Amino acid sequence: xxxxxxxxxxxxxxxxxxxxxNCSYEVTNFRSLLWYKQEKKAPTFLFMLxxxxxxxxxxxxxxxxxxxxxxxxxxxxATQTGDSxxxxxxxxxxxxxxxxxxxxxxxxxxx
Amino acid sequence: DAGITxxxxxxxxxxxxxxxxxxxxxxxxxxxxxxRQDPGHGLRLIHYSYGVKxxxxxxxxxxxSVSRSKTEDFLLTLESATSSQTSVxxxxxxxxxxxxxxxxxxxxxxLVL
Numbered sequence: 001x002x003x004x005x006x007x008x009x010x011x012x013x014x015x016x017x018x019x020x021x022n023c024s025y026e027v028t029n030f031r032s033l034l035w036y037k038q039e040k041k042a043p044t045f046l047f048m049l050x051x052x053x054x055x056x057x058x059x060x061x062x063x064x065x066x067x068x069x070x071x072x073x074x075x076x077x078a079t080q081t082g083d084s085x086x087x088x089x090x091x092x093x094x095x096x097x098x099x100x101x102x103x104x105x106x107x108x109x110x111x
Numbered sequence: 112d113a114g115i116t117x118x119x120x121x122x123x124x125x126x127x128x129x130x131x132x133x134x135x136x137x138x139x140x141x142x143x144x145x146x147r148q149d150p151g152h153g154l155r156l157i158h159y160s161y162g163v164k165x166x167x168x169x170x171x172x173x174x175x176s177v178s179r180s181k182t183e184d185f186l187l188t189l190e191s192a193t194s195s196q197t198s199v200x201x202x203x204x205x206x207x208x209x210x211x212x213x214x215x216x217x218x219x220x221x222l223v224l
Contacts, residue, residue, distance in 0.1 A: 042215040097161050103153035
């Protein structure tokens, strides 16, 4: 059965800290891995990583994909209170239209 | 913004009543999805559609049905609502071309008493 596991489940840090969120997966026919940020509303798209794009960066956020070890990490440097959210990881598999989501990591950044 | 709207945004209903949630998109996307989100479970796929009148079940489809009679609308029906269906429901579309990410609607908060 395909699955996506995120860790830690929750995390509390102080402003300025660097955090690393983890996403591991066991799926057949991996196609892409996606990261989302969810505040008190719908998830918003952050990054998509594929075999041809295993590292992405946007400002203080960056992500890498390790296809050999079947995991991805999301790094946030110099955290701000506005980074407080649930971060979701999802995997899209070839040959299906489905995305499999992890349960998310809840990040709280204290001022 | 992928032009996705959901209605209603909030609903309170009683056990045993039918409920229909609507997802509407304006950008002619082929693939549409319904998820529910509950604490500790993340996003779970209920049903999805890969074209008009083409739908299939997700991992938590029991108690739900869907219909897609035109490209822009994807309806989710709870035939006889139960308290276990209290949840936040998100509709999503899949981007086209090389950007195969999903974009989500604003969500519908459903409370079944």
